[in-house]
Amino acid sequence: MKINQIYLEASFISFIIHASIILYLLGFFYNESKQTSVLSKPIEVNLLFEERVIAKEQVNQTLEPNETKIDNSLSEIIPDKTISFDSFIPTVSLNDLIAEDKLISKESQNNQVEQYSSLIISSIQSAWRKPINIQDGLVCDLRLSINKNGRIINVNLIRSSGNLRFDNSALKAVQRVETFSFFSDIPYSLYNSNFKSVVITFNPT
Numbered sequence: 001m002k003i004n005q006i007y008l009e010a011s012f013i014s015f016i017i018h019a020s021i022i023l024y025l026l027g028f029f030y031n032e033s034k035q036t037s038v039l040s041k042p043i044e045v046n047l048l049f050e051e052r053v054i055a056k057e058q059v060n061q062t063l064e065p066n067e068t069k070i071d072n073s074l075s076e077i078i079p080d081k082t083i084s085f086d087s088f089i090p091t092v093s094l095n096d097l098i099a100e101d102k103l104i105s106k107e108s109q110n111n112q113v114e115q116y117s118s119l120i121i122s123s124i125q126s127a128w129r130k131p132i133n134i135q136d137g138l139v140c141d142l143r144l145s146i147n148k149n150g151r152i153i154n155v156n157l158i159r160s161s162g163n164l165r166f167d168n169s170a171l172k173a174v175q176r177v178e179t180f181s182f183f184s185d186i187p188y189s190l191y192n193s194n195f196k197s198v199v200i201t202f203n204p205t
Helices: 002-025 048-062 065-077 094-127 164-177 181-185 188-195
Strands: 140-146 152-159 197-202
Touching: 094 164, 094 188, 094 197, 140 164, 152 164
Parallel strands: none
Antiparallel strands: 140 152, 140 197
């Protein structure tokens, strides 16, 4: 019986301790007010903006006519300076832009034609072997048919120089070239319009 009494007392003390801990965690012992007022009594608030506006109106009403004339004269002497960016922006119409773009494209195309034409002439001239004992200043015209890969398909003499040996030397020079390696760099539209069939005035001297 004594043991049971001690066990009961220990259980009761343990219950009290645990209950106190639980109540403490739940805030049962917290007596302070959760909401505290910062101000003990209300404060009257006046809008300063309204007072300034009223004061400004009163000052304007108290101005004499002479003073208003002075202010107007000052505004006339010191004019407001405004900067407009419209004057710095050039006005360009859409048609002008299209025309300029076409002009640039045409100039670029002409430059490419001149560049590739000079490469064709220099390639043929470097392959030419001058016949012995012929006069200088001979000229003949050749027509070349070239595929997109730069291979010379056909060559014809369309205007003779009057010297058979010179004409044959020009034809043989074209045959030695056989293929223009730079044709792979030529755009197809440019090739189709300018380099599919080429007429060359052959005058190496």
